[in-house]
Amino acid sequence: MVVRKLQLPLNQTQKIRLERALERLQSLSSTANSDTSVIVADSIPVNYEDAFLKGHGTSEINGEVVATLCGVVERVDKLVYVRALRARYKPEVGDIIVGRVIEVAQKRWRLEINFSQDAVLMLSSMNMPDGIQRRRTAVDELNMRNIFEENDVVCAEVRNFQHDGSLQLQARSQKYGKLEKGQILKVDPYLVKRSKHHFHHVEQLGIDLILGCNGFIWVGEHVEVRDPVMADEQKISSSGVKKEQKHTPLETRQSICRIANAIRVLSNLGFSLTLEVITETVNLSTSMNMDVHDMIGPEFHVVAAENEAERRRAKRKR
Template sequence: MAADMRLPVIRKPVSLTSAFDRKDRKDLVVPGDVITSDTGFMRGHGTYMDEEKLTASVAGEVERVDKLICVKPLKTRFNGEVGDVVVGRITERRRSAEDELTMREYLQEGDLISAEVQSVFADGALLLHTRSLKYGKLGQGVLVQLSPSLVKRQKTHFHNLPCGASIILGNNGFVWLYPTPGHQEEEAGGFYTSLEPVSLSDREVISRLRNCLLALAAHKVLLYDTSVLYCYEFSQPHQVKDILKPEVMEEIVMLTQQKLMEQEG
C-alpha cells in the first residue's frame, strides 16, 4: 500500500508587501464588507451606500479608477463582446438547412472549435464566426475550463509559448492547450487539426501548463501569456503532479505574483 506524505520543509520567504503599499492596490471583498468610509469616492458597480459607507454588494475585487470605486465579481457569467475569442463545443445548428449542409463540410456536432464573436443580440445571444485561418476546428490538445473573469483581455489571445506549446485563452473561460505546430501559417491558431500522436515531451509540457493554469486560477491571478509563462518557469523544480499540492501551489503562485509586480515597476 502506497501513501503520499508531505513533511514540513523550510520554504523560501516571499514578500508581497510592496503590492499592498501601493495606492492602486486591489482588495478582495464579500457582500457587506465596508470598502471605505471616505465620502470623496464615487459609487460604481457592485457597491452601495450604507450609513455613508461605501459597501460591497457582490463578492469580488475592488477596482479604483480616480475617485470611482467598483467591485468586479470573481465569478461571473460570460457576457461576450464583439471581437472576443471563444473556445467551445458545437452542440447544434441554428441557421437554414442550406447553411447547415454547407457548414457540415467543415464542422460537425461535437467538434471543439475556436471562434470570434461577430455580433451580440439584444437578448445576449452571440453570433460567432470562424472565417479566418486563425479560427476553426481544434485537434490534439487539452481543454481547461476556468472563470471568464480571470482571463485578461488582450490584443491577441493566441500565443505560441517558448516552452514548446501553444495556448488559446478564450474570453469565455475555456482555455485550449496544444502542441505548437512545426509548420504553420502566419497568425495561425485553431485551424491546425493534426490528429498525429502527441509526443511524451509535448504531453508533459501541456500537463504542466494545465496544472499551472489551475494553480493561478485557484489564487485568483489574472490569466494571460506572461502570468502563465512565469508560473510555468517557477514550477520547473517540481514534478507535474506536485504542482497542485497546496504548499507547492502557494509557493509558485506567490513567486509568479512577485515577478509580475517587479515587471510592472
C-alpha cells in the same frame, strides 16, 4: 490577485509557507493599487467633499458607502462601483472565445461558451475549408458536419448581440476554427484579462496557447497558419488519397500537460493568467525536475505562490 481557500492536503509547514507567500502578495497588491478587495458590508473609502456617484454593488448606510457584494472597488471618473469576481462571463464585441459545439442546426452551430446562454456561429460567418469567399450553397449546408460536429472545440470571435439577447460569433480568419491535438481547460473568466494578444505560441515547447476571454483555455500542438488550399494539397499523396494526420509526439503531449497543470495551479491560487506567469511556472517545474503529475500536488502550489510573490517583488524594484 484574489486569495481563495485551497482544498489541498497541506502539512503544517506548507500551510505556514503558503500563508506567508499570500500575505506578501496581498501587501504588494494593496500598495500597488488604490482599489481594494471588499466583501459584503465593508466600508468603501470615498472623498465626501467631492461629488461622486454610487454604482453597482454599493449602497449608503448611515452616511457611509458600503459594499453590497464581494469584489474589487473600481473607480471611473466620479463613479464608484464594485466589480464582482465570481460573476459569469460577460461577453463584449471582439472577445476571443473558445467554445464547444453542442448542436449542428440549420445553417448554424450552437456553442457552449461558459455564458448564461449558448452562442451561435452562422455558416455564413466563417471561412469555408476551400478558403474561397463565396455565397453559401445548399451543398455547404449539407456538409456542415464535415466542418464542425458535436463536441468539437472551436475558437471564434464575438461578433454582436441579437435583439433576443443571443450571442453571434464569427470565424472569418485562418487563426479561428477547429482546435485539435490538445486539451481545453475551464477557469474563472475574471482570471483572463482582456488584452491585445490572446493567441500565443510557446516556441521552446512547440505549443499553442489560446486564452479565451470566456474562461476556456486551449493548450495544443502548434499549428502553422497556412493557405487552406495549399494545406489540403499537402495532405494528398501521389495516389490521390488523403494521408492520415500524424500522431502527436510523446514529448509534445507531455509539454501540453505541463502547461495545462501550470494553469490549473495558478487558477487554484487565484492568480491572473498571462503568458509571462504561465511560462515562468512551467520553467519553475522544469528547473525542479518535477514530474508532470506532481505539479498538481500541494508542494508545487506552495512553491508557485512563493515564486509569484518573489517575481512581483522583483518587478516592483525595477
